[in-house]
Amino acid sequence: MPFQPVLLWTDALLFLLVGLVVLFAWQARRHEHLRAPWREVARRPLAMACAVVLGAYALIGLADSVHFRPALDQPGPQGERRYAPEVLSLLDLALAPLRRQSEKTYSAPFAVRLYVKETVHLPDGTVQRIRPRLRWGGAHLEDPARRWADVAARGGRGALWGLALWAAAGMVWLAWRARRWGCRWREALVRVAAGRTELPWRAMWLTGAVLLLLAGAVAALAPYYHVLGTDKVGQDVLYQSLKSVRTGLVIGTLTTLVMLPFAVLLGLAAGYFRGWVDDVVQYLYTTLNAIPGVLLIAAAVLMLQVYMANHPEAFPTATERADMRLLFLCLILGITSWTGLCRMLRGETLKLRELDYVQAAQAFGVGHGRILLRHLLPNLMHIVLISVVLDFSALVLAEAVLSYVGVGVDPSMHSWGNMINAARLEMAREPVVWWTLAAAFLFMFALVLAANLFADAVRDAFDPRLRGA
Amino acid sequence: MLAYILRRLLYALPILVGVNLLTFVLFFVVNSPDDMARMQLGVKRVTPEAVEAWKRERGYHLPLLYNAEAEGLDRLTETIFFQKSVSLFAFEFGRSDAGSDIGYDIRQRMGPSLAVAVPVFVIGLAVNITFALLVVFFRATYVELWGMVLCVALMSISALFYIIAGQYLVGKVMRLVPISGFGEGLAAWKFVVLPVAVGVVSGIGSGVRWYRTLFLEELGKDYVRTARAKGLGEGAVLARHVLRNALIPILTGSVVLLPLLFMGSLILESFFGIPGLGSYTIDAINAQDFAIVRAMVFLGSVLYLVGLLLTDLSYTLVDPRVRLS
Numbered sequence: 001m002p003f004q005p006v007l008l009w010t011d012a013l014l015f016l017l018v019g020l021v022v023l024f025a026w027q028a029r030r031h032e033h034l035r036a037p038w039r040e041v042a043r044r045p046l047a048m049a050c051a052v053v054l055g056a057y058a059l060i061g062l063a064d065s066v067h068f069r070p071a072l073d074q075p076g077p078q079g080e081r082r083y084a085p086e087v088l089s090l091l092d093l094a095l096a097p098l099r100r101q102s103e104k105t106y107s108a109p110f111a112v113r114l115y116v117k118e119t120v121h122l123p124d125g126t127v128q129r130i131r132p133r134l135r136w137g138g139a140h141l142e143d144p145a146r147r148w149a150d151v152a153a154r155g156g157r158g159a160l161w162g163l164a165l166w167a168a169a170g171m172v173w174l175a176w177r178a179r180r181w182g183c184r185w186r187e188a189l190v191r192v193a194a195g196r197t198e199l200p201w202r203a204m205w206l207t208g209a210v211l212l213l214l215a216g217a218v219a220a221l222a223p224y225y226h227v228l229g230t231d232k233v234g235q236d237v238l239y240q241s242l243k244s245v246r247t248g249l250v251i252g253t254l255t256t257l258v259m260l261p262f263a264v265l266l267g268l269a270a271g272y273f274r275g276w277v278d279d280v281v282q283y284l285y286t287t288l289n290a291i292p293g294v295l296l297i298a299a300a301v302l303m304l305q306v307y308m309a310n311h312p313e314a315f316p317t318a319t320e321r322a323d324m325r326l327l328f329l330c331l332i333l334g335i336t337s338w339t340g341l342c343r344m345l346r347g348e349t350l351k352l353r354e355l356d357y358v359q360a361a362q363a364f365g366v367g368h369g370r371i372l373l374r375h376l377l378p379n380l381m382h383i384v385l386i387s388v389v390l391d392f393s394a395l396v397l398a399e400a401v402l403s404y405v406g407v408g409v410d411p412s413m414h415s416w417g418n419m420i421n422a423a424r425l426e427m428a429r430e431p432v433v434w435w436t437l438a439a440a441f442l443f444m445f446a447l448v449l450a451a452n453l454f455a456d457a458v459r460d461a462f463d464p465r466l467r468g469a
Numbered sequence: 470m471l472a473y474i475l476r477r478l479l480y481a482l483p484i485l486v487g488v489n490l491l492t493f494v495l496f497f498v499v500n501s502p503d504d505m506a507r508m509q510l511g512v513k514r515v516t517p518e519a520v521e522a523w524k525r526e527r528g529y530h531l532p533l534l535y536n537a538e539a540e541g542l543d544r545l546t547e548t549i550f551f552q553k554s555v556s557l558f559a560f561e562f563g564r565s566d567a568g569s570d571i572g573y574d575i576r577q578r579m580g581p582s583l584a585v586a587v588p589v590f591v592i593g594l595a596v597n598i599t600f601a602l603l604v605v606f607f608r609a610t611y612v613e614l615w616g617m618v619l620c621v622a623l624m625s626i627s628a629l630f631y632i633i634a635g636q637y638l639v640g641k642v643m644r645l646v647p648i649s650g651f652g653e654g655l656a657a658w659k660f661v662v663l664p665v666a667v668g669v670v671s672g673i674g675s676g677v678r679w680y681r682t683l684f685l686e687e688l689g690k691d692y693v694r695t696a697r698a699k700g701l702g703e704g705a706v707l708a709r710h711v712l713r714n715a716l717i718p719i720l721t722g723s724v725v726l727l728p729l730l731f732m733g734s735l736i737l738e739s740f741f742g743i744p745g746l747g748s749y750t751i752d753a754i755n756a757q758d759f760a761i762v763r764a765m766v767f768l769g770s771v772l773y774l775v776g777l778l779l780t781d782l783s784y785t786l787v788d789p790r791v792r793l794s
Contacts, residue, residue: 290484
């Protein structure tokens with residue numbers, strides 16, 4: 001094989017999560033009462049536009065979760081195949097030019113010259129301080145003055161390609177839709193364009209058009225310029241921002257995945273059994289709640305650092321170490337954030353267990369386990385779902401703060417928090433190095449905003465208290 | 470009343486013991502003091518003597534739970550658990566790993582923390598409630614729609630960006646106030662203005678949304694319909710009836726935060742160079758000073774529990790329907 005697959009812990013859990021979501025969606029399709037609130041979410045144009053954006057992020061994150069080690073050209077001493085020590089992902093393959101084309105140090109977006117002046121020995125023997133040309137950014141230009149015309153031409157061509165791709169996909173989809181609606185192709189187009197469809201297809205396709213337009217332009221420009229500039233060691237900022245997507249998604253989703261079993265199990269048990277079980281669970285979550293969250297995370301991560309420093313043999317590669325730290329961070333974030341959900345579930349279970357249908361089940365001699373699983377849990381799922389989607393954006397934002405405090409993800413890992421942390425001191429420079437911060441801001445803002453708006457729609461659709469309003 | 474307070478204090482005790490045990494396990498059992506010493510002194514090329522000396526200097530050389538070599542009661546007191554964890558209950562924080570007196574540091578740094586945290590809290594509360602009332606007043610119009618969109622957008626920006634943008638615009642471009650630092654007494658105001666403003670603005674998004682839901686919940690109640698039936702205008706209904714009744718959940722929800730104001734804000738203080746407890750904690754985390762982190766965990770838990778007690782008491786003070794039992 002020309003590569004050796006590598007399955008990191010977070011990869012495995014991420015794909016497990018995807019599997020669970022697919023399973024849940026399949027389950028929801030079959031039951032009308034589960035399908036109804038989702039249909040309500042799907043009818044909202046804003047929520048579905050956000051879903052398209054979230055889907056794009058998820059695609060990047062998942063492509064970045066398929067890891068492998070490429071084979072080296074030279075075989076080992078016994079002629080066996082050897083693999084590179086660095087772990088790459090599918091996203092790295094797609095972004096290969098971005099990953100390799102590193103400069104010496106800072107350069108602005110679309111720059112052709114370095115940000116700092118360097119002493120250069122000219123061929124005629126004189127020494128000058130100039131800002132040298134970049135190794136890659138705009139290297140194909142003979143006359144740097146024509147840079148913006150070149151950027152516009154290439155960007156425009158790329159955007160057109162993106163638009164063409166969008167139109168082609170749209171046509172195929174429209175043909176399929178027309179068959180399902182049993183009308184002609186033109187009628188289907190008019191229907192979608194006028195917004196006379198059950199689902200807001202127009203909003204979704206418009207969002208897709210914007211995304212593809214941007215992606216096309218950036219893809220056409222990225223091999224020739226540093227679209228978002230380069231950082232202190234000359235690495236492409238666009239590459240870093242895209243790599244950070246996975247870290248953000250992992251923190252936002254895996255944290256809830258690891259905390260859910262605890263919160264659901266303990267919350268249900270406390271509300272259903274009451275008595276000493278309730279006392280113990282309440283004691284547990286009050287104690288954990290009493291410790292300020294950041295401090296608990298800091299304490300745990302500091303201890304992990306001590307452990308890692310003293311047991312280097314447990315983490316063979318830097319990637320694995322960074323991955324374990326990320327997973328541990330998810331765990332500890334989960335431990336600090338499950339208390340709220342647990343308390344809500346306990347309260348709701350206390351209410352539900354007094355209802356007639358539960359009493360009837362008890363009278364029929366249904367066992368505790370079955371009552372919990374069949375009668376109580378399904379009626380609590382809306383609370384779980386709402387809190388999961390609402391937590392996502394808060395967790396993505398928390399990552400940045402934790403990285404700033406110094407207890408976030410591994411410093412070698414790409415993350416928006418690490419980008420901000422590395423760039424914030426450069427605001428004092430003249431002229432300002434603004435592009436790293438701007439890139440992290442844009443990528444984070446788009447993800448969190450989409451997640452927030454989508455979460456609002458989910459909450460409105462699932463919360464029975466809001467349904468009447 | 471007094472009996473109730475006493476009982477609540479007794480309830481709080483096991484929780485503090487739990488917090489204490491948790492930090493003890495985290496700091497001394499998961500990793501031994503030897504590990505910590507090696508980490509501090511550099512993992513490679515560290516002699517056993519240096520480790521021993523480091524531990525002895527800081528009192529980590531004692532056994533964890535039971536000292537077999539000591540006599541009588543000392544068997545229990547001459548241990549890490551007693552000296553480092555139990556003594557916290559008497560608010561004796563001991564010395565930091567770097568050697569300074571933690572109790573003294575905390576007293577020194579409480580003032581600057583409060584100088585930022587209290588204005589952020591009070592002004593933030595006033596601003597959020599005002600905007601929320603305005604949004605509710607204009608409900609079902611475009612003002613509300615765009616106000617809510619703006620709130621979501623404000624919520625979606627990381628607190629770090631508010632700070633960086635504030636420092637850049639106000640401190641660097643406009644040069645209105647110093648970017649960071651702190652002064653003695655009233656001279657500190659110009660250092661405090663910007664962090665307070667940033668703190669208030671970064672909280673507006675979620676704050677206004679939260680208070681809006683509270684007001685909307687109150688609006689659905691019967692007394693509001695009665696007030697309208699009397700012929701009161703919308704402004705009078707909101708200001709005289711809804712706001713007053715909504716103050717109950719607002720008050721009880723805020724009281725729990727009051728004691729925690731002492732802890733200061735982690736990132737605000739460290740960005741603006743304010744010598745409060747928040748930046749103290751961050752410095753300790755970065756220097757891996759475990760003694761300070763332990764003390765702050767304990768202090769934070771105590772303040773949180775005080776907040777819970779105050780919440781319960783405030784219920785009885787503002788809502789005559791609630792009785793202590």
